[in-house]
Amino acid sequence: MHLQKENRITKRLYGQCDLFCATSLFYFHKDSVVQHLIHQLKYKGKEEIGNWLGNWLGEKIKTVQDFQKTDIVIPVPLHKNKLKKRGYNQVALFGKCLARILQAEYIDDVLIKVKTNTTQTQKDLWSRFADSKDIFSIQNGDKIKGKNVLLVDDLITTGATIESCYNQLIKIENVRVGLATMAYSLLHN
Numbered sequence: 001m002h003l004q005k006e007n008r009i010t011k012r013l014y015g016q017c018d019l020f021c022a023t024s025l026f027y028f029h030k031d032s033v034v035q036h037l038i039h040q041l042k043y044k045g046k047e048e049i050g051n052w053l054g055n056w057l058g059e060k061i062k063t064v065q066d067f068q069k070t071d072i073v074i075p076v077p078l079h080k081n082k083l084k085k086r087g088y089n090q091v092a093l094f095g096k097c098l099a100r101i102l103q104a105e106y107i108d109d110v111l112i113k114v115k116t117n118t119t120q121t122q123k124d125l126w127s128r129f130a131d132s133k134d135i136f137s138i139q140n141g142d143k144i145k146g147k148n149v150l151l152v153d154d155l156i157t158t159g160a161t162i163e164s165c166y167n168q169l170i171k172i173e174n175v176r177v178g179l180a181t182m183a184y185s186l187l188h189n
């Protein structure tokens with residue numbers, strides 16, 4: 001997907017997010033190995049899976065011109081309560097690997113999650129968008145002024161989470177946003 005500037009992700013987010021690059025390492029299907037992997041990473045303490053997936057995707061995108069434009073990698077944040085409970089952000093190692101390989105900076109104190117939403121996983125499309133609105137915010141915005149930011153997450157389903165993050169990031173002057181995720185769900189296509 002990383003080789004096509006227009007791909008399933010940019011099409012899904014068309015009109016919502018204008019991205020300088022977008023890719024996902026895997027497609028996500030219910031009851032698949034990928035679902036199992038992400039489940040282990042998120043809920044079973046297998047944090048190191050993020051490293052492995054980050055290196056894997058990093059090696060694929062490091063020679064692609066659009067991804068080379070990345071200055072900063074920013075993870076979709078967890079709310080502080082969830083971070084405390086889980087012990088780690090499941091996309092942190094993934095993002096750090098991508099930052100290292102793309103020779104970019106990893107920054108996790110600009111985009112923050114200010115409201116808790118209930119897990120997206122059990123919701124219909126409308127609720128996902130309604131509940132994702134205004135749950136993120138920006139602090140220390142100067143750090144990303146004029147930069148190309150690669151936003152990273154584990155999974156895109158409807159794109160509501162990404163759109164909500166995107167809308168915050170572009171509030172900062174001359175920020176451009178790209179996207180890299182571990183998996184992309186075809187469920188809502």
Ligand SMILES: O=P(O)(O)OC[C@H]1O[C@H](OP(=O)(O)OP(=O)(O)O)[C@H](O)[C@@H]1O
Nearest residue numbers: 119120121128155156157158159160161
């Ligand atoms: O594209 P979307 O429809 O927005 O869904 C994708 C989002 O849903 C999940 O988060 P969730 O808030 O459910 O995380 P949790 O499992 O930690 O509660 C996942 O980690 C993505 O961030």
